[in-house]
Amino acid sequence: MSGQYHRPHRWAWFLERPGYMRFMVRELTSFFVAGYLVVFLITLARLGGGEAAFGEWVQTLGSTGWMVAHIVALVAAVWHAVTWFAAVPQAMPIFLGEDRLPAPIAAIVMGYGPWLTVTAVIVWWVLR
Amino acid sequence: MPAQDTMTLEIFRYHPETDSEPRFQSYEVPYDEDWVVLDAINWIKDHVDGSVTHRWSCRMGVCGSCGMMVNGEPKLTCAAFLKDYFPGSVKVEPLVNFAVERDLVVSLDGFMEKLQAVKPYIIRDDVNDTSGGEYMQTPAQLARYKQYSMCINCMLCYAACPVAGHEDEFLGPAALALGHRYNKDSRDQGQSERLDVMLMGEAIWGCTFVGECTVVCPKHVDPAGAIQQAKASAAQEYFKRFVAPKGAGV
Amino acid sequence: MKRSSEAFWWALFSAGGVMAALFVPAFVVVTGFLLPSGDAAVVAERSAQFAAAVGWWPVKLALLGVLSLSLFHCGHRIRHTLMDLGMRGFSGLLKLPCYGGALAASVWLGWVLWGI
Numbered sequence: 001m002s003g004q005y006h007r008p009h010r011w012a013w014f015l016e017r018p019g020y021m022r023f024m025v026r027e028l029t030s031f032f033v034a035g036y037l038v039v040f041l042i043t044l045a046r047l048g049g050g051e052a053a054f055g056e057w058v059q060t061l062g063s064t065g066w067m068v069a070h071i072v073a074l075v076a077a078v079w080h081a082v083t084w085f086a087a088v089p090q091a092m093p094i095f096l097g098e099d100r101l102p103a104p105i106a107a108i109v110m111g112y113g114p115w116l117t118v119t120a121v122i123v124w125w126v127l128r
Numbered sequence: 129m130p131a132q133d134t135m136t137l138e139i140f141r142y143h144p145e146t147d148s149e150p151r152f153q154s155y156e157v158p159y160d161e162d163w164v165v166l167d168a169i170n171w172i173k174d175h176v177d178g179s180v181t182h183r184w185s186c187r188m189g190v191c192g193s194c195g196m197m198v199n200g201e202p203k204l205t206c207a208a209f210l211k212d213y214f215p216g217s218v219k220v221e222p223l224v225n226f227a228v229e230r231d232l233v234v235s236l237d238g239f240m241e242k243l244q245a246v247k248p249y250i251i252r253d254d255v256n257d258t259s260g261g262e263y264m265q266t267p268a269q270l271a272r273y274k275q276y277s278m279c280i281n282c283m284l285c286y287a288a289c290p291v292a293g294h295e296d297e298f299l300g301p302a303a304l305a306l307g308h309r310y311n312k313d314s315r316d317q318g319q320s321e322r323l324d325v326m327l328m329g330e331a332i333w334g335c336t337f338v339g340e341c342t343v344v345c346p347k348h349v350d351p352a353g354a355i356q357q358a359k360a361s362a363a364q365e366y367f368k369r370f371v372a373p374k375g376a377g378v
Numbered sequence: 379m380k381r382s383s384e385a386f387w388w389a390l391f392s393a394g395g396v397m398a399a400l401f402v403p404a405f406v407v408v409t410g411f412l413l414p415s416g417d418a419a420v421v422a423e424r425s426a427q428f429a430a431a432v433g434w435w436p437v438k439l440a441l442l443g444v445l446s447l448s449l450f451h452c453g454h455r456i457r458h459t460l461m462d463l464g465m466r467g468f469s470g471l472l473k474l475p476c477y478g479g480a481l482a483a484s485v486w487l488g489w490v491l492w493g494i
Contacts, residue, residue, distance in 0.1 A: 003144030004227040004235055011464055013290045016200075019340045020290060027336070027459040033402055034452035037445060041487055043409050044441070047429055048493045058425055062414030070410025077406050081399035087337060091356030098271045115400050122404040125431050126412050126424055294466060330469075333384035336458045359388055366385035 026083045032076030039073075085111030133159040135210060136217035137168050139180060142228050150228070152219070153177075159214055166194050166205040169220065169232070182232040189346060192280030195287070196232050197221040202287035202344045225286050225293040239283055242299045245325050246307030251318025269314040276309035276354050278347040285341035285351050291334045298334035299326070301341035301351030308354040311361060320374070323365045332359055387454050387477065394451025397444045438491045446484035453480040 014020045046057035060066060089106035101109070134156045142150040155176055157168040166184055173180045184194040187206045194205045199219050210218070226234035254260075285301035286292045292300045299307075307326065311319040326332040335355045342352040413424055431437055453476035461469050 004229060005142050005144070005147075005150055006227050007224060010293070013293065014463070017288075017340060019343055020338065023336075023338045023340075024459075027455055027462075030452045030455035030459070033398055034449070034456065036402065036406060037449055037452065038483070040405050040409060040445070041483060041490070044432065044487065044494070045490045047432060048490050051429075054425060054429065055422070058413050058421060061409060062421075066414075067410065070406055074403060074406045074410065077398070077402040081403055084395050084399040087339075087356070090342075090350065090353035091337075091360070093353070093357065095268070095271060098268045100271070111399070115403075118400045119404040119407070122401075123407060123412065126408050126427050128427070290462065294462070327381055327385060329380065329382050330384075333382060333388060336462055359385075360392070363385045363389045363392070367389070 026079070029076040029080040029083075032073055033080055036070075036073040036077065039069075081111075081115060085115070133215070135159040135168070135214055137165075137172065138217060138219040139169070139172070139232070140219075140221040140228075141180075141231055143179070143230060154217075159210060161209070161211040161214075163210045164206050165196075165198055165203070165208040165210065165218060165220060168210060168218070169205065180232075181230045190280060192282035195223055195282040195284045197224060197287065202284035204282060204284070204346050207346060223283055223287040225289065226283070234283075236283075238296075239281075239286065239300070239303075242303040243281070243306065245299060245331075246303050246310075246322055247318055247325075248303075248306045248310060250310060250313060250316045251321060252315070253317055263315040265314055272314070273309045273312035276305050276312065276349055279306055279309075279349050279351075280347055282346065284344045284346065285349075288340040288344040290338060290340075291336060295330050295334040297328075297330040299331050301335075301355065302349075304332055304335070304358055305349055305351035305354035308358040308361075311358065319361070320365065323362050326358060326362045327366060332362055335359070387450070387473075390447060390450040391454035392451075394447035394449070394454075398448040398451050401444050402448060432491075433494055438494065442484070442488055442491055445487055446480070449480035449483050450477065453477050 010016070014024045043057060043061075047054045061070075085107045088110050089101070089103040092106075092110065094101040094106055094109075135158075137155045137157055138152045139155060140150055141147070141153045155172045157171055160167070166187065169180065169182055170184070173182070182194070182196070182205075184206065185191040186193075189204055189207050192204075195202060196205050197203070197220070198205060198208045199213065200221075202223060205220070220232060222228045222232045222234045226236075226239070229235050252263075279302055281302060283302065289301055291298050304326070307322045310316050311322055332355065335352075337352055337356060339352045342350045345351060408428070413428060414421065416424070432441065457469075457472045457476040460472055465472065
């Protein structure tokens with residue numbers, strides 16, 4: 001119908017609400033996680049290249065620049081995990097009869113519990 | 129007692145016969161801490177300017193017709209108290225992400241189409257057979273969808289959804305949550321038909337789980353959660369049809 | 379409007395999201411802090427430990443699954459972020475770098491793991 005008014009397109013919509021900004025931060029973690037996955041792939045490739053190549057790569061990883069990069073990656077990966085576990089109870093409701101498992105408990109059962117276990121096993125495996 | 133306090137309401141005005149662009153008009157209204165924004169708009173229409181156009185009906189958060197942007201936030205104006213904004217001013221605009229018909233009234237056409245697209249009613253194969261009596265449902269079965277049946281179609285969720293503003297194919301929070309409500313109803317047999325619709329284009333996949341629909345919902349429907357659950361059902365259906373295409377007699 | 383393949387990519391995104399959330403922080407701790415810290419003897423011992431773990435075939439299979447799903451998760455999320463930021467008109471074109479990149483990296487990973 002003519003005569004209707006259409007608001008102009010808002011390209012900077014993500015600045016309009018705090019919730020949009022939180023969304024954008026969550027989404028942007030995927031760029032950092034993807035970047036880190038490449039680093040991990042390179043680590044595995046160097047491992048395949050033999051002991052000398054791997055030793056050299058591990059030494060490189062010990063440099064300040066790579067430390068800082070890993071700190072950034074850790075923050076992004078942890079935030080990715082935390083936001084993912086916050087979403088899981090909403091996306092996968094668990095019912096016990098008439099009652100829905102409360103979100104914090106569902107997040108522990110389906111998120112934080114397995115997360116802690118996996119992390120502990122991996123760290124133990126390398127340190128033992 | 130001093131003279132009665134007043135408050136400024138800035139109202140979005142747009143009359144298609146005379147205006148090519150919208151403008152804002154300021155009105156002074158008496159301040160009453162029991163008043164909601166809707167009371168103030170009604171007072172303006174009754175006492176100051178009868179040309180101000182807005183939708184409202186029940187005044188108690190049930191009809192879903194008085195949704196507007198109040199200081200940039202999608203709100204039911206019958207539930208937005210002046211005292212929460214006093215002594216500041218209140219800016220009232222029509223819901224964003226909709227075409228504006230006149231002043232605070234938005235066009236419902238697109239929303240109605242999307243609502244109908246998800247077939248928001250119980251679909252049965254045995255619709256004409258009443259010999260079995262009522263379709264019984266246990267409280268546990270009711271609990272599976274009850275939350276999603278509380279929607280009043282106020283469209284605040286569309287105003288809070290950036291995807292609804294940018295993607296025409298996207299069915300939007302309320303419509304998808306309502307479709308999911310019927311998919312989760314133990315009496316319903318129409319899930320496959322609804323998923324047909326949801327599997328099209330960006331109908332459901334446009335959603336990136338921003339989650340603000342759930343934040344603004346006055347009825348705690350949680351459309352964001354409903355949509356993710358519906359995506360999981362749609363994905364299952366997608367893979368099921370790979371194995372056994374629909375219409376292959378399975 | 380046609381039936382979209384988005385369901386397929388979303389399923390990979392979804393599974394990959396779980397994998398990335400559960401595993402990636404621990405991987406960062408390993409390559410960033412556990413492997414390269416300490417004196418030469420410690421580094422050598424942990425490196426050997428890491429190599430032995432990755433050399434075991436069940437771990438290789440798990441790594442292939444976890445990492446490729448995580449890559450598709452990131453690809454999907456990056457594609458949709460770019461769409462939400464205004465590249466909606468290129469939704470089809472974006473599949474090439476996002477999913478193609480994840481696929482290429484996964485194939486490369488498979489080849490690397492095969493050789494370890």
